[in-house]
Amino acid sequence: QSALTQPASVSGSPGQSITISCTGTSSDVGGYNYVSWYQQHPGKAPKLMISDVTDRPSGASDRFSGSKSGNTASLTISGLQAEDEADYYCSSYTSSGTWVFGGGTKLAVL
Amino acid sequence: QVQLQQSGPGLVKPSQTLSLTCAISGDSVSSNIATWNWIRQSPSRGLEWLGRTYYRSKWSYNYAVSMKSRMTINPDTSKNQFSLQLNSVTPEDTALYYCARGGGRGLAAFDIWGQGTMVTVSS
Numbered sequence: 001q002s003a004l005t006q007p008a009s010v011s012g013s014p015g016q017s018i019t020i021s022c023t024g025t026s027s028d029v030g031g032y033n034y035v036s037w038y039q040q041h042p043g044k045a046p047k048l049m050i051s052d053v054t055d056r057p058s059g060a061s062d063r064f065s066g067s068k069s070g071n072t073a074s075l076t077i078s079g080l081q082a083e084d085e086a087d088y089y090c091s092s093y094t095s096s097g098t099w100v101f102g103g104g105t106k107l108a109v110l
Numbered sequence: 111q112v113q114l115q116q117s118g119p120g121l122v123k124p125s126q127t128l129s130l131t132c133a134i135s136g137d138s139v140s141s142n143i144a145t146w147n148w149i150r151q152s153p154s155r156g157l158e159w160l161g162r163t164y165y166r167s168k169w170s171y172n173y174a175v176s177m178k179s180r181m182t183i184n185p186d187t188s189k190n191q192f193s194l195q196l197n198s199v200t201p202e203d204t205a206l207y208y209c210a211r212g213g214g215r216g217l218a219a220f221d222i223w224g225q226g227t228m229v230t231v232s233s
Binding site for chain 2: 003032033034036038045046047048050051052055057089091093096097098099100101102103104
């Protein structure tokens with residue numbers, strides 16, 4: 001199972017919005033509404049920010065939102081804050097009954 | 111609240127077996143909703159899902175294709191924990207290993223993570 005494709009890095013200024021894409025295939029992202037997004041700060045475990053493509057679990061900021069079109073899912077962060085600077089990973093359930101992650105995107109808040 | 115506490119050695123010799131344990135508090139390894147997963151992270155491979163166990167009237171197991179021949183996940187209901195055994199390790203198995211809950215709160219995602227265990231494979 002190949003990893004999902006994410007941009008290596010994105011950047012934005014405080015207050016701006018950014019979007020991170022996550023591209024898979026019809027056997028994972030496109031085939032199921034089971035895409036999730038994780039935020040990881042250095043030295044910390046990943047933290048769930050979005051599940052089931054669009055759902056935001058309790059504890060996740062409402063500035064984070066998710067969407068999907070075809071084989072590509074997206075994470076949008078609005079009103080960028082310095083604390084959002086982190087690595088972001090997407091994940092999807094697959095037709096093999098397994099899970100696959102994206103390669104990760106480093107977000108810089110300039 | 112739900113917490114996962116990992117334990118196990120940080121150094122394993124090549125060809126030997128890597129063993130890690132994840133103790134669960136605030137939930138049950140026999141939950142009919144949750145799944146119990148192992149995930150690892152390395153600079154070369156990023157985040158990699160390894161496998162899971164879960165209980166739905168009986169125990170089930172799923173493993174990543176690349177790990178299937180070397181990996182075993184075992185639930186321990188008496189201690190409310192689950193373990194990972196990875197046989198015949200090589201330096202490529204050097205990584206930060208996490209246990210994680212899946213399906214908690216009905217979410218198709220990993221909502222609770224252990225603190226991580228850095229495992230180095232070296233003689």
